[in-house]
Amino acid sequence: MRKCPVFICYRQVDGTKIAQWLFKNLHGKCLSDRGEVDTAEEVSSLDVYFDQTAPAVGDWKAIHQPRLHTSQAMIIVCTPGSFQRLEKNDWVHREIEWWLKNRKVAPILIDATGEGERW
Secondary structure, three states: EEEEEEEEEOOOHHHHHHHHHHHHHHHOEEEEEEEEEOOHHHEEEEEOOOOOOOOOOOOOHHHHHHHHHHOOOEEEOOOHHHHOOOOOOOOOHHHHHHHHHHHHOOOOEEEOOHHHHHO
């Protein structure tokens, strides 16, 4: 069985509950390339990265960047807090900018507010 690494990007101040829910409901779930599965090689399990640590100076290069590098998909939890730029430790924007610069796969956006078009 192959692993399919997924990175959850969220702002801890208002996106933690949704990120926890996504992790709980996606991590370890199996996906197949086709409707019917013939072999274990055709099945992938989601390996969801959900960082719950407080931002620190060393986190980016030691933890976040390697996980972004190995991830095949990014889920962005869209909350009002995630769109605000911070002066220090703005991991959300740093992660998104890295993804857009280094990947050709669009991130998956989760509207955590239910506001839809009002954003």
